[in-house]
Amino acid sequence: MAGGEEEAFTAFYRRWQAPIYRFALQMSGDRQLAEEVTQDVFLELIRGVGRFDAARGAVRSWLFGAARHQTARRMRAERRYAAIEDGAEGDTAEPGLAAAGALGDLARDQLRESVRQAVLSLPAHYREAVVLCDLQEVSYEEAARVLECAVGTVRSRLSRARALLAGKLRAYAASGV
Amino acid sequence: MRGRDEELVRQALAAWRQSMETEQAPPELEVRLLAAYRQRRRPPWWKRPRVYGAVAASLFMWAAGWTLSVMRQPLPRLAGYPPVQASLPPERQPAALPAERPAAALAAARTLAKRALQRETPRPPAPMPVREEVATDFIPVRAGGAFEYGRLIRVRVPRPALAHFGLPFDEDRAAESLDADLLVGEDGLIRAVRFVQP
Numbered sequence: 610m611a612g613g614e615e616e617a618f619t620a621f622y623r624r625w626q627a628p629i630y631r632f633a634l635q636m637s638g639d640r641q642l643a644e645e646v647t648q649d650v651f652l653e654l655i656r657g658v659g660r661f662d663a664a665r666g667a668v669r670s671w672l673f674g675a676a677r678h679q680t681a682r683r684m685r686a687e688r689r690y691a692a693i694e695d696g697a698e699g700d701t702a703e704p705g706l707a708a709a710g711a712l713g714d715l716a717r718d719q720l721r722e723s724v725r726q727a728v729l730s731l732p733a734h735y736r737e738a739v740v741l742c743d744l745q746e747v748s749y750e751e752a753a754r755v756l757e758c759a760v761g762t763v764r765s766r767l768s769r770a771r772a773l774l775a776g777k778l779r780a781y782a783a784s785g786v
Numbered sequence: 787m788r789g790r791d792e793e794l795v796r797q798a799l800a801a802w803r804q805s806m807e808t809e810q811a812p813p814e815l816e817v818r819l820l821a822a823y824r825q826r827r828r829p830p831w832w833k834r835p836r837v838y839g840a841v842a843a844s845l846f847m848w849a850a851g852w853t854l855s856v857m858r859q860p861l862p863r864l865a866g867y868p869p870v871q872a873s874l875p876p877e878r879q880p881a882a883l884p885a886e887r888p889a890a891a892l893a894a895a896r897t898l899a900k901r902a903l904q905r906e907t908p909r910p911p912a913p914m915p916v917r918e919e920v921a922t923d924f925i926p927v928r929a930g931g932a933f934e935y936g937r938l939i940r941v942r943v944p945r946p947a948l949a950h951f952g953l954p955f956d957e958d959r960a961a962e963s964l965d966a967d968l969l970v971g972e973d974g975l976i977r978a979v980r981f982v983q984p
Contacts, residue, residue, distance in 0.1 A: 618823050619816070627810040647811045651819050657824050680960060717801065724802040743799045744806075775791045778798060 622651060628669070629676045629746060635740045636680045638729045642687075647677045653679075673747070673755045677737060684733075725779035735770035742767055895926040895978040898936060899969045924969060924978040925951050933971030938965050940982070948981060 628648055641687055671719035729738055734756075741752040742763070749767075753760045943966045948955035965982040 615820070615823060619820065621821060622816060626816070630811040631806055631809050635806070644811055644815055647818065648815055652822055655819070655823050658955045700969055720798055721802050722909075724798045724901050728799075739799070743796065746803075771795050774795050774798075778795065 616704050625672055626669050629672055633680045635744050642683055648677045650678045670754045721727040723781040729772050731770055735766055740769045749771055823845045899924050920983040922981045924980045926978045927976045936969050936971045938967050939970055942963055
């Protein structure tokens with residue numbers, strides 16, 4: 610593609626636009642912003658394709674990394690990047706979801722909406738881990754490259770994020786959302 | 787978090803993931819990006835050959851116009867030497883031209899004049915516009931004795947001076963003057979003279 614073939618670029622875009630778009634959409638919950646982020650990522654690729662170093666990681670890592678930065682930049686500009694305080698919600702003292710039968714009480718559409726709201730309300734660094742590992746099904750190692758942190762950090766963020774999600778889903782089930 | 791809660795959270799996330807599998811960027815984004823891709827392949831305006839050609843043509847036209855304007859200006863009148871009014875005391879005025887000029891004296895005067903010119907020009911002169919001059923031979927003047935070196939002085943003399951040295955002149959132009967090169971020895975006495983017609 611660096612050679613400039615238009616067909617190669619089109620094929621590349623069609624291969625990767627959906628994961629990038631979905632990543633931005635799951636991170637922001639905003640279709641307009643997701644579209645803009647997707648555009649920015651591919652524009653960055655068009656303008657600086659020479660900067661992509663295949664030796665440093667897979668194409669997917671580079672694309673998700675670029676999408677992550679673009680999403681954070683745009684959300685920060687709209688003051689939507691910060692979410693709830695880290696550790697504001699615990700999960701140890703609450704009764705378990707299964708025990709409460711909360712998930713079973715939620716209709717499927719309600720469940721999706723509850724998960725969406727719960728994920729969007731996570732702090733950004735937890736949300737990134739959940740979106741990459743649980744929604745985009747990226748390995749911990751690749752997520753670590755995208756998030757520019759250690760694999761252990763990814764694991765701990767993911768564990769904490771899931772605990773926060775459980776608490777939120779419990780709250781939604783209790784409130785009947 | 788309990789293991790069962792974790793499993794249920796994963797199920798909830800999987801349900802959301804499945805519901806989003808059909809989500810993708812709008813088709814018009816592909817059109818926009820393709821346009822941007824084609825635009826990138828075009829070199830920026832300052833790198834296009836057409837722009838280079840236009841700039842080169844403009845520079846050429848400007849240089850040609852400037853050269854023509856300079857060539858049309860009249861050349862400044864540059865005298866080879868500054869005019870010097872020679873005024874010799876009466877006792878040093880050259881004697882009347884002898885009836886016959888020995889060839890040896892003439893050759894000696896030429897040699898001396900050449901030497902004087904060589905000594906007078908230790909450095910190459912600054913390039914000056916070439917001007918064609920017609921000059922007579924050096925005419926020796928009996929004044930003073932031998933001399934080692936001399937200098938050449940250009941002076942403006944009245945045209946009747948030509949007759950003084952036995953040269954023809956147009957009496958209708960007697961009021962005019964002409965250039966003359968004087969070969970002056972180190973003692974200040976004139977050794978030879980030639981007349982120059984610009």
